[in-house]
Amino acid sequence: MNHLPEAWGRPRDDVYGAYDHSHLRPSMPNQHTQEPIVTGTSVVALKYNGGVVIAADNLASYGSLARFSNMERLKQVGTHTVVGASGDISDMQYLFDTALEDLVIKEEYQNDGHHLRAKHVYSYLSRVMYHRRNKFDPLWNVLLVAGWDDGKPFLASTDLLGTTFSAPALASGFGASLAVPLLRRVCPDEESVAKISRERAIEAVEECMKVLFYRDARSTNKYTMAIVSGEDNKVDIEWKKDVELQKQSWKFAEEIRGYGAQIV
Amino acid sequence: MFRNNYDNDSVTFSPQGRIFQVEYALEAIKQGSAAVGLVSKTHAVLVALKRNAEELGSYQKKIIGIDTHLGVALAGLAPDARVLSNFMRQQSMSSRLLYNRPVPIARVVNAIADKAQVNTQHYGRRPYGVGLLVAGVDETGPHLWEFQPSGMVLEYRGAAIGARSQSARTYLERNFEAFPDASREELVLHGLRALRDSLAQDKELTTANVSLAIVGEGEKFKLYDGEEVADWLEKLGSTQSSRGSRGAQAAAAPAGASGSGEGGDSMEVDA
Amino acid sequence: MTSIGTGYDLSNSVFSPDGRNFQVEYATKAVENGGTSIGLRCKDGVVLAVEKLIQSKLLVPGSNKRIATVDRHVGIAASGLIPDARHFTSRARNEASSWRKQYHGAIPVSSLADRMGQYTQAYTLYSSVRPFGVTCIIGGVDEEAGPSLWMVEPSGVGWGYFGAATGRGRQAAKAELEKLDLPNLTVEEGVKHAARIIHIAHGDNAGKDKDFELEMTWVRVDKANVVEVTESGVVKGHGRHEEVPKELVEEAEREAKKALEVEDEEDEKMEES
Numbered sequence: 001m002n003h004l005p006e007a008w009g010r011p012r013d014d015v016y017g018a019y020d021h022s023h024l025r026p027s028m029p030n031q032h033t034q035e036p037i038v039t040g041t042s043v044v045a046l047k048y049n050g051g052v053v054i055a056a057d058n059l060a061s062y063g064s065l066a067r068f069s070n071m072e073r074l075k076q077v078g079t080h081t082v083v084g085a086s087g088d089i090s091d092m093q094y095l096f097d098t099a100l101e102d103l104v105i106k107e108e109y110q111n112d113g114h115h116l117r118a119k120h121v122y123s124y125l126s127r128v129m130y131h132r133r134n135k136f137d138p139l140w141n142v143l144l145v146a147g148w149d150d151g152k153p154f155l156a157s158t159d160l161l162g163t164t165f166s167a168p169a170l171a172s173g174f175g176a177s178l179a180v181p182l183l184r185r186v187c188p189d190e191e192s193v194a195k196i197s198r199e200r201a202i203e204a205v206e207e208c209m210k211v212l213f214y215r216d217a218r219s220t221n222k223y224t225m226a227i228v229s230g231e232d233n234k235v236d237i238e239w240k241k242d243v244e245l246q247k248q249s250w251k252f253a254e255e256i257r258g259y260g261a262q263i264v
Numbered sequence: 265m266f267r268n269n270y271d272n273d274s275v276t277f278s279p280q281g282r283i284f285q286v287e288y289a290l291e292a293i294k295q296g297s298a299a300v301g302l303v304s305k306t307h308a309v310l311v312a313l314k315r316n317a318e319e320l321g322s323y324q325k326k327i328i329g330i331d332t333h334l335g336v337a338l339a340g341l342a343p344d345a346r347v348l349s350n351f352m353r354q355q356s357m358s359s360r361l362l363y364n365r366p367v368p369i370a371r372v373v374n375a376i377a378d379k380a381q382v383n384t385q386h387y388g389r390r391p392y393g394v395g396l397l398v399a400g401v402d403e404t405g406p407h408l409w410e411f412q413p414s415g416m417v418l419e420y421r422g423a424a425i426g427a428r429s430q431s432a433r434t435y436l437e438r439n440f441e442a443f444p445d446a447s448r449e450e451l452v453l454h455g456l457r458a459l460r461d462s463l464a465q466d467k468e469l470t471t472a473n474v475s476l477a478i479v480g481e482g483e484k485f486k487l488y489d490g491e492e493v494a495d496w497l498e499k500l501g502s503t504q505s506s507r508g509s510r511g512a513q514a515a516a517a518p519a520g521a522s523g524s525g526e527g528g529d530s531m532e533v534d535a
Numbered sequence: 536m537t538s539i540g541t542g543y544d545l546s547n548s549v550f551s552p553d554g555r556n557f558q559v560e561y562a563t564k565a566v567e568n569g570g571t572s573i574g575l576r577c578k579d580g581v582v583l584a585v586e587k588l589i590q591s592k593l594l595v596p597g598s599n600k601r602i603a604t605v606d607r608h609v610g611i612a613a614s615g616l617i618p619d620a621r622h623f624t625s626r627a628r629n630e631a632s633s634w635r636k637q638y639h640g641a642i643p644v645s646s647l648a649d650r651m652g653q654y655t656q657a658y659t660l661y662s663s664v665r666p667f668g669v670t671c672i673i674g675g676v677d678e679e680a681g682p683s684l685w686m687v688e689p690s691g692v693g694w695g696y697f698g699a700a701t702g703r704g705r706q707a708a709k710a711e712l713e714k715l716d717l718p719n720l721t722v723e724e725g726v727k728h729a730a731r732i733i734h735i736a737h738g739d740n741a742g743k744d745k746d747f748e749l750e751m752t753w754v755r756v757d758k759a760n761v762v763e764v765t766e767s768g769v770v771k772g773h774g775r776h777e778e779v780p781k782e783l784v785e786e787a788e789r790e791a792k793k794a795l796e797v798e799d800e801e802d803e804k805m806e807e808s
Contacts, residue, residue, distance in 0.1 A: 098635075098639075101635065102632055105632070105635075106632075108604065108607070109604035109628065110370070111603075111604060111778075112371065112404070113404040114371075114402070119365075120363040120364060120365050122364075123362065123364035127362050269545055274665070275662075276547075277558055277565065277665060278561065279538060279544065280561075280564055280568075281563070281568060281668065374621070377618060378621060378622065378625060380618070381619065381621060381622050384618065385619070385622070385658070385664055385665055386664055387664065415618030416617055416618055418594060419595040419598040420591075420593050421594070433591075433593070437591075440592070
């Protein structure tokens with residue numbers, strides 16, 4: 001019998017045969033996340049003269065199942081910034097509740113008059129995303145960062161590959177196909193931001209949320225909106241929570257062929 | 265050989281609660297030549313006196329640029345300053361890479377302070393033997409910090425370290441109220457006058473022994489050496505200490521190791 | 536028994552024949568030379584105050600802060616070697632941060648104080664390190680206990696307090712703290728007493744000719760973050776550590792100076808009679 005301490009409490013080799021170590025070194029290569037599990041759909045955002053409007057609906061889907069209907073996907077970071085996330089919800093929760101919370105607390109306790117603004121939060125997030133993709137273990141999200149920076153509205157996105165992109169109108173997920181063309185009609189380029197009022201921007205984003213609900217099967221009719229507005233270096237963030245889509249009209253559905261109780 | 269039983273290492277408190285090894289490290293700063301720093305509302309300036317070991321040798325570098333918005337002047341062990349300034353450069357780079365932001369001056373200063381403190385609490389290490397003046401500009405304006413081997417860092421409106429720096433400090437104390445509204449040129453001249461006051465009686469400021477650095481809001485950190493300081497010395501006029509015989513007295517005083525030699529230099533800066 | 540010359544005081548982690556660890560006692564000496572720090576545990580929050588001695592008029596006024604924020608709801612005021620205090624707070628921040636990562640919530644102040652006590656004590660165990668030359672007052676408000684105040688000494692010992700004082704003016708400060716009905720004070724009242732006590736402590740010791748700045752912070756619970764108010768008025772919830780607003784500090788200091796003048800006059804009358 002083996003009396004050596006490392007064998008204590010183990011099945012005896014002479015009774016059970018030698019210990020099978022194979023599970024410690026699997027024959028397969030290490031596998032990380034291959035797909036998102038619980039997901040959030042589009043985030044929509046638009047710059048205007050004096051700020052940014054950003055919105056995301058409150059649904060978290062499990063595959064095609066509408067699993068959680070009260071999942072907010074926007075987070076305020078510090079005083080200048082709102083981040084919106086689509087894609088994997090648990091990755092989003094890691095970013096929002098752990099990574100960004102830690103970042104903000106560490107910034108606050110310095111107490112030296114410096115604050116993280118939108119471009120700093122955006123830079124940080126894009127580095128994290130790119131770092132994770134280089135570990136072949138990406139955070140499965142597309143993130144939009146909206147805020148007020150250097151006396152100007154700020155809007156930019158980063159995704160699970162660490163790609164960075166900026167435009168006056170941005171949307172993630174289904175919205176990248178459906179909302180962006182609508183928003184570009186309102187705001188084709190950076191110059192036109194100056195011509196867009198706050199009301200016009202809110203209206204345009206509301207319209208996008210509605211169109212997305214019409215056509216995106218993973219969306220819902222309840223959403224959260226944040227309006228980041230600034231004047232010089234003063235920033236105000238207005239939150240609209242649990243907003244329901246107004247004035248829906250499903251008349252267009254009759255025109256659509258290919259599903260439902262249609263005869264022809 | 266040792267002065268007492270409590271000064272062999274930096275992990276032994278004396279019965280009075282002092283750490284002699286740390287206090288001796290502070291003395292190393294006074295072995296180095298003087299450096300002066302000062303700030304206005306728009307600029308931060310460093311000036312320093314360079315020394316050469318021998319007539320034909322080059323002068324020891326006294327000011328090190330860290331990033332486009334900050335730099336340091338040193339007094340004491342130059343190799344230690346290189347270690348610290350390399351670390352500051354890393355901090356500065358990582359701030360730009362991670363946050364897309366030039367590192368706030370206070371934070372890079374606190375980072376080296378924390379590094380230095382560890383060396384005063386663990387056996388087998390020695391405290392850094394160098395004092396630094398860190399000057400820079402960030403979003404909250406121009407700043408000047410003094411770093412000490414004890415891990416103490418303090419923000420100043422004007423500061424001087426190194427040999428005979430008490431005289432420079434006296435000049436700063438008499439004139440600091442004019443610094444905030446001083447122009448770029450006035451601020452540099454205040455710095456040079458303070459440095460000039462720390463000279464020994466037979467010495468003068470020359471293009472060979474003066475280093476000067478300026479950083480401002482919208483003005484990148486720039487180091488001026490050699491002929492580049494000629495214009496400044498011309499504007500200064502007299503390049504010899506104006507303190508007359510007082511300078512000679514200060515020079516004659518031996519560098520005391522009691523820790524009470526120059527104000528605020530003991531580790532217990534809180535007292 | 537005296538410590539000096541016996542050899543038992545030359546290394547950390549060594550007991551003397553009568554069971555003392557002199558290096559820890561010497562570290563405490565460093566604390567006793569530092570500027571006074573105090574903490575008040577009031578019913579709806581905690582007040583921290585320090586006497587920040589000003590070594591040179593060239594220092595930037597209001598800069599070089601001595602009270603540090605550790606997490607949203609906790610602050611630390613320290614007396615003694617300032618670099619050691621920075622090390623201590625840095626460790627406290629790491630503890631608070633790792634607690635958040637593990638438990639997804641704010642660390643209870645008592646747990647933080649406990650962990651910091653253990654960390655400090657570890658620096659008395661080995662001859663390869665020296666003890667911390669600081670005594671730290673840890674104050675905060677949490678969900679479970681409401682306002683709480685702890686003081687950790689170089690030995691690693693840590694107690695909970697209603698009123699804590701350390702540094703060179705601690706005796707005078709303690710005497711004043713004992714006169715207060717701390718469990719029933721509000722933080723607003725606490726701020727006024729804290730300002731007065733720091734001024735008294737400053738006048739009571741050798742450094743009284745030196746200038747000082749009064750630095751004060753508090754931890755309170757915003758209305759929106761209150762979890763529970765007990766019958767005795769103790770507020771529990773998510774506290775926030777921040778500087779006491781400037782106007783309040785100035786007002787408290789004005790009143791403190793006035794109170795001190797009145798006291799001086801009374802003393803003079805006593806002497807005359």
